Amino acid sequence: MNIAATLKSDITPDGDDYGTVSRVIELITDDYRDQPTLDDIAARLKQSPTQLQKTFTRWAGLSPKAFLQAVTLDHAKRLLRQESLPLLETSFEVGLSGPSRLHDLFVTHEAMSPGEWKARGAGLTIRYGFHPSPFGRALVMITDRGLAGLAFSDDEDGRAAFADMACRWPNADYVEDANATAAYAARIFDPARWNPQEPLRIVLIGSDFQVRVWEALLRIPIGKAVTYSDIAGSLGQPTASRAVGAAVGRNPISFVVPCHRALGKSGALTGYHWGLTRKRAMLGWEAGKA
């Protein structure tokens, strides 16, 4: 049995739990004024409440009720409250590049040099593959220095996601190699395999400012969140929150670099490159792990 098949059976036994979860999220965010009950939602999806219960516990170890609470605005505000600034302040000591242990997924990161960034991927070979994940079909991109890209696709063939990623480093060579990327996907989405002894190697390809923002994101632990202005402050540029937002939006390694843990000051989920529903799903899924 190959690794990709193993992953699929581990994470989504029926193949599409995320499809159900994302529809539930959309229903409760569209109709949040009506406060739909679990029975309402199940009926709208033409499922029984017990089916829905099974899907959620399988997906996140979370009951539907707990999940619904986890994706409300109040919950997002709670994530923000827990002293976020001390977490970010130490990012000054870390500095650019060099290995360091960060965040719950134990990542060591290095940054590409400014020269490499300007080359837009020239001379770089990027191997990629698609794999099932708790948040839909994931596109994993790796270099010999580590994980460089992680994207999500909503369409079946994933062309849009690939084009989105490939235009960031237009001069790189792209080689499909799902056997090489499967091991990364298996580790990233299985908390049981998050291990400080074997940190995940990632490489940040971006401008100096972008890399500093992404490093700040790596310091946010699971179950917490910070605002864009928190990050700006930790960079010593308190008025640059909007620039931070732009840089967060260009994060090439979504989920691993936890850009979903950046929220607006009100606790609102102000945006997400791969769709706000997916951002909500990630925060809800993490509520079951933290």
Added chain:
DNA sequence: GGAATCATGTGAT
């Protein structure tokens, strides 16, 4: 609660 408006830093053209 919004909606309109302004100051703001970065990156692409």
Added chain:
DNA sequence: ATCACATGATTCC
């Protein structure tokens, strides 16, 4: 130069 932004604060309803 100019423009688009995953912001935030202020000032009106």
